[in-house]
Each structure stands twice: as structure tokens, then as C-alpha cells.
Amino acid sequence: MSQVRVRFAPSPTGPLHIGGVRTALYNYLFARKNNGVFILRIEDTDQTRFVGGAEEYIMDSLKWSGIVVDEGINEGGDYAPYRQSDRKHIYRQYADTLFDKGYAYYAFDTPEELEALRSASEKEGKTFIYNAGVRDKLNNSISLSAVEWNAKLDRGEPYVIRFKMPQEEEIHFNDLIRGHIFVNTSTLDDKVLFKSDGMPTYHLAHMVDDHMMKITHVIRGEEWLPSLPLHVLLYKAYGWDAPLFAHLPLLLKPDGKGKLSKRDGDKMGFPVFPLFWPYGETAKGYREDGYYPEAFINMLALLGWNPGTEQEIFSMEELINAFSLDRVGKSGSRFDPEKAKWFNHQYLQRRTNNQLALEFREFLRAKGFHVDMVRLEMLIGLVKERVSFVKDIWEQTDFFFKAPEGYDPDMVKKRWQADSGRMLNELISILQGVDDFTATATESAVKTWIESKGYNTGSIMNAFRLVIVGTLRGPHMFDIISWIGKGDTINRIEKGISEISRK
RNA sequence: GGUCCAUUCGUCUAGUGGUUAGGACGUCAGGUUUUCAUCCUGGUAACAGGGGUUCGAUUCCCCUAUGGACUACCA
Numbered sequence: 176m177s178q179v180r181v182r183f184a185p186s187p188t189g190p191l192h193i194g195g196v197r198t199a200l201y202n203y204l205f206a207r208k209n210n211g212v213f214i215l216r217i218e219d220t221d222q223t224r225f226v227g228g229a230e231e232y233i234m235d236s237l238k239w240s241g242i243v244v245d246e247g248i249n250e251g252g253d254y255a256p257y258r259q260s261d262r263k264h265i266y267r268q269y270a271d272t273l274f275d276k277g278y279a280y281y282a283f284d285t286p287e288e289l290e291a292l293r294s295a296s297e298k299e300g301k302t303f304i305y306n307a308g309v310r311d312k313l314n315n316s317i318s319l320s321a322v323e324w325n326a327k328l329d330r331g332e333p334y335v336i337r338f339k340m341p342q343e344e345e346i347h348f349n350d351l352i353r354g355h356i357f358v359n360t361s362t363l364d365d366k367v368l369f370k371s372d373g374m375p376t377y378h379l380a381h382m383v384d385d386h387m388m389k390i391t392h393v394i395r396g397e398e399w400l401p402s403l404p405l406h407v408l409l410y411k412a413y414g415w416d417a418p419l420f421a422h423l424p425l426l427l428k429p430d431g432k433g434k435l436s437k438r439d440g441d442k443m444g445f446p447v448f449p450l451f452w453p454y455g456e457t458a459k460g461y462r463e464d465g466y467y468p469e470a471f472i473n474m475l476a477l478l479g480w481n482p483g484t485e486q487e488i489f490s491m492e493e494l495i496n497a498f499s500l501d502r503v504g505k506s507g508s509r510f511d512p513e514k515a516k517w518f519n520h521q522y523l524q525r526r527t528n529n530q531l532a533l534e535f536r537e538f539l540r541a542k543g544f545h546v547d548m549v550r551l552e553m554l555i556g557l558v559k560e561r562v563s564f565v566k567d568i569w570e571q572t573d574f575f576f577k578a579p580e581g582y583d584p585d586m587v588k589k590r591w592q593a594d595s596g597r598m599l600n601e602l603i604s605i606l607q608g609v610d611d612f613t614a615t616a617t618e619s620a621v622k623t624w625i626e627s628k629g630y631n632t633g634s635i636m637n638a639f640r641l642v643i644v645g646t647l648r649g650p651h652m653f654d655i656i657s658w659i660g661k662g663d664t665i666n667r668i669e670k671g672i673s674e675i676s677r678k
Numbered sequence: 679g680g681u682c683c684a685u686u687c688g689u690c691u692a693g694u695g696g697u698u699a700g701g702a703c704g705u706c707a708g709g710u711u712u713u714c715a716u717c718c719u720g721g722u723a724a725c726a727g728g729g730g731u732u733c734g735a736u737u738c739c740c741c742u743a744u745g746g747a748c749u750a751c752c753a
Contacts, residue, residue, distance in 0.1 A: 401681070422683085427746080479690090632712055646713085
């Protein structure tokens with residue numbers, strides 16, 4: 176068999192949705208798995224919907240995700256150009272071929288006329304379909320005489336080129352994910368192939384390009400399934416071999432009904448886009464929310480596909496190895512933001528303290544703290560397993576950098592006893608006597624003291640934590656005081672005693 | 679409305695003509711942690727409904743219901 180060639184073909188109409196990233200990913204995995212080629216083609220035939228920055232956004236998103244394009248606008252390739260507006264000149268002749276062969280015709284109906292027909296049909300509870308049923312009553316090169324429609328062309332009247340859908344024919348085709356499907360052409364309409372503005376529609380452009388670029392497998396979203404019969408007919412009309420098709424199920428809302436949208440993300444506080452979108456109505460991105468691209472991709476890969484084993488954590492290499500189209504599900508997947516966080520937690524745990532320290536150092540710098548790497552790595556080691564994102568580390572460690580500004584009133588009420596101040600004063604002198612201020616040294620000194628006095632460990636330690644942290648949370652107490660040092664520890668105890676006792 | 683597609687725990691899913699219907703996220707409980715979190719252990723929880731076919735259907739077929747996509751000179 177010839178070399179596998181697949182393409183991801185988005186429209187630059189705004190930021191790329193994570194559903195789009197998943198489509199790109201599956202194409203990419205399929206290509207790599209089969210030693211094939213992954214192509215990025217920009218489908219910008221609708222000039223009215225063009226959005227500046229979207230093309231770069233698409234490329235940046237793929238790059239961040241670790242999806243490597245083999246042929247595309249930046250990469251070049253034997254089938255360039257890879258942007259449809261740059262290929263404009265090649266489509267017209269293919270529309271003409273279809274006309275010459277009798278598979279297409281000119282239509283002069285104005286958008287207003289068609290709109291009127293549609294609303295009239297709707298009033299009767301019917302759907303207006305521009306096909307064999309009404310074709311010869313409308314304004315086109317089939318209903319009009321050759322003299323008439325040629326005159327219109329000569330006058331420069333706007334027109335489109337429509338596909339001439341067969342009247343009553345069963346179209347059978349196969350989808351790699353869904354199997355055999357068939358539909359009767361009487362329910363299909365004469366789709367516009369070539370627009371009056373001189374641009375092809377998606378239906379013409381994508382298949383001409385797929386054919387010219389020798390695409391072997393079309394892996395795209397389920398929203399294209401209804402137009403597959405048209406595409407199959409088009410391939411037949413040209414006498415071309417059609418590629419194999421695989422229609423991917425959609426990503427659905429975490430709750431409620433319908434497909435995942437930007438609104439869901441806004442409402443529930445999770446991103447629906449890979450990267451921050453800075454234009455117009457801005458949108459948050461996974462990258463900016465602190466997700467690792469590996470976790471993001473891993474999460475997306477498992478939404479609609481599964482390996483058939485119980486493995487859940489996959490590197491890109493592993494995904495490539497394990498991927499196959501026949502393990503892609505048929506039904507839409509509800510997106511679960513909680514599971515996305517879990518994936519990031521897993522990836523964060525697999526990073527070394529050194530890597531995390533490097534990442535967290537940027538955070539600290541922004542806050543004006545400068546800590547050397549050795550101490551930072553120690554700190555990371557204390558809180559690493561408690562967090563899912565680098566940015567969470569701050570919430571877990573803020574009290575390492577500054578004494579508490581207040582003391583949790585509920586906890587004080589619950590844990591601060593009449594003699595807590597006296598005992599903590601004793602504790603100060605115990606700590607004062609520890610020269611080597613390591614966690615083990617201070618711990619053993621304090622435990623010996625508590626035992627010798629017959630104190631209650633719990634009440635001492637809770638009060639201790641209160642004055643050091645400000646509330647009852649955080650890592651092991653002796654790890655904390657070892658990190659902040661003897662001087663600061665004692666200062667905090669003294670400050671805590673005086674401030675809490677005063678109340 | 680019409681056409682097409684889909685339907686296993688709350689969610690992502692595995693699975694088979696005869697299984698204690700498995701895993702993960704979430705959730706709940708217990709344990710560890712003198713705090714909180716993590717972690718560990720355990721529990722909860724599903725074959726949409728109705729007809730067939732069959733000795734036997736979650737699995738195969740049909741119908742219904744529900745969900746989704748499409749129904750543009752948008753992709």
C-alpha cells in the first residue's frame with residue numbers, strides 16, 4: 176500500500192478548540208504509527224470569517240502540544256501551497272470539469288430568493304431542499320435555455336456552481352469507526368461547490384486538495400458525517416479513488432446537554448482552548464493554567480480512545496505505539512475537568528525536585544523572593560505530592576517565606592489553651608539549645624522535653640503549628656522550622672504568644 | 679420537522695451469547711499523618727425501556743425513548 180498521508184485541516188476562524196486539538200492528535204498518532212506523513216492545511220475559503228492571529232494560534236497550539244507537522248505552511252512540502260487561499264487558482268478548473276461532465280450546473284438564484292423559499296417551506300413544516308425535485312423550477316442552467324443562461328453569464332450576473340445530486344439513488348459507503356452506512360440521495364441537496372465570490376466551498380476545495388496531496392485517510396470530526404455521501408459522489412464523478420474515512424465522536428459538555436463550548440469553560444472555570452487567546456473576547460488556555468503539554472495530550476488522547484489495557488499514563492511515544500483507529504469509541508465523550516487535573520498531578524509527581532524548583536523559582540521571583548536552588552529543592556520535596564500544579568506550590572509554602580499575619584480564630588479557639596503560652600516559652604529555650612537545627616535534631620530534643628515534663632504532645636504541637644503557620648495545615652513541623660531556621664522560628668513563637676495571648 | 683450517528687457505574691471506559699460485568703476519575707468510610715493535603719485499604723455505583731432470536735442475552739435483530747450532528751454562496 177502506498178504511504179499513509181493524513182491531514183489536519185482547520186479553518187482560521189478563531190482559537191483552536193480542544194476538540195480540534197484532539198482531531199489533530201489522532202491524525203498525528205495515526206500518521207506516526209503507520210510511518211506516514213502528517214499535513215497541516217489551512218482551510219480559509221470563507222473570507223468573511225477570517226480572524227487574524229488564528230493561523231498562528233493553530234500552529235502554536237500544535238507545537239506546544241508536541242504535535243509535529245511534516246508538511247505545511249511553515250514546513251513546506253512537495254504539495255505546497257498548504258493554505259487554500261493561496262491555492263485559489265486551482266479550484267475553478269475542477270468545478271468546470273464537473274460542469275462539462277454534466278455533474279454540476281450554474282445557478283443564479285439570489286440568497287434572498289433562496290431564503291424566501293426556505294421560510295415558505297418552513298411554514299408548511301417542510302424542509303426546502305435544492306435538488307431534483309425543484310431544480311427545474313429555479314433559476315439555473317438546467318431550467319433555463321442555453322441562450323438564456325449564457326446571456327446571464329455574459330452580463331456578469333453572479334452565480335454559483337452546484338452539484339447535480341442524483342434523483343433517487345442509494346449511496347453506500349464505509350466509515351472506519353462506524354462501519355457501513357447508506358443514505359438515499361433524495362434527501363440530499365445540490366450543494367454549492369463554487370461560490371459567487373470566486374472561491375470554492377469546503378466540499379470542493381477539501382477533496383481537490385486531498386486528492387492532489389495524496390491523502391490516504393481522512394480523520395475528522397463527526398459533524399462531517401452527513402456530508403460524506405456528497406464527498407463519495409464527488410470522488411466518483413471525478414473518477415478518483417476516495418481516501419478512507421474515519422469520523423471522530425464529539426466532545427460534550429461536562430454537565431447538561433450539547434457539545435463542549437467556551438461558555439462551559441467560563442462557567443465552570445476550566446479552559447476549552449490549549450493556549451490563551453488574546454484577541455477580542457479573550458479565552459484562557461491550558462498552558463497558562465499551568466498544565467504540562469504531556470498531561471494535556473495524555474488526557475485528550477484518552478477522551479474517545481482507549482488502549483484496551485489498564486494503562487492510563489502515556490508518553491507521546493507510547494501513544495503512537497498503542498494507537499489504532501479501531502479502538503476509537505463511537506459515542507461522544509463528556510469532558511471531565513477533574514480528570515484533567517488528575518493527569519497533571521500524575522505528571523507533576525514524575526518530575527524531579529530540581530525541575531520543579533526551576534519552574535517554581537519563576538513564581539517566586541515574580542513575588543520578590545530569591546531562594547537558592549538547594550533550599551528550593553528541599554522545599555519542593557516537602558510539598559510536591561500535595562500539589563497538582565506548580566502554581567499550587569505557593570499556596571502550600573507561603574508561610575515558609577513570611578511569618579503569619581494572623582492566626583486562624585477557629586483554630587485558636589479550639590487548640591490554644593490557657594497554658595499554651597507558658598509551654599511555648601519553655602519550647603523556645605529547648606530550641607535555643609539545639610545547635611544543629613535539623614528536623615531530626617529538633618524533633619528529638621522537643622520529644623525528650625515533652626516526655627520528661629509529661630506534657631500532652633497534641634496540644635503542644637498544635638499550638639506550635641499555630642504560631643509558626645498561622646493555622647493547622649502544612650508539612651511536618653520539624654521540617655518547617657528546620658527550613659526557616661532557628662532565629663525565625665523563635666521570633667515567630669514569641670510573636671505568636673504575645674499576639675494570641677493579648678486577645 | 680427531515681436525514682444520519684450514538685446509548686455499560688455521576689464521568690472516561692473495558693468486556694462477553696453463560697463473568698462475582700473489570701479499571702480510572704469523583705464520592706464515601708477506615709488507616710497512616712499529633713494538623714491539612716498526599717498516600718494506602720475498602721465501599722458505593724452501570725448494561726435506557728419494550729419486544730423478539732436463543733436452552734440462555736448486557737452482548738445479535740426490531741421498535742420506542744433519550745442524546746448528538748447535519749439540514750448556509752460556514753467550515
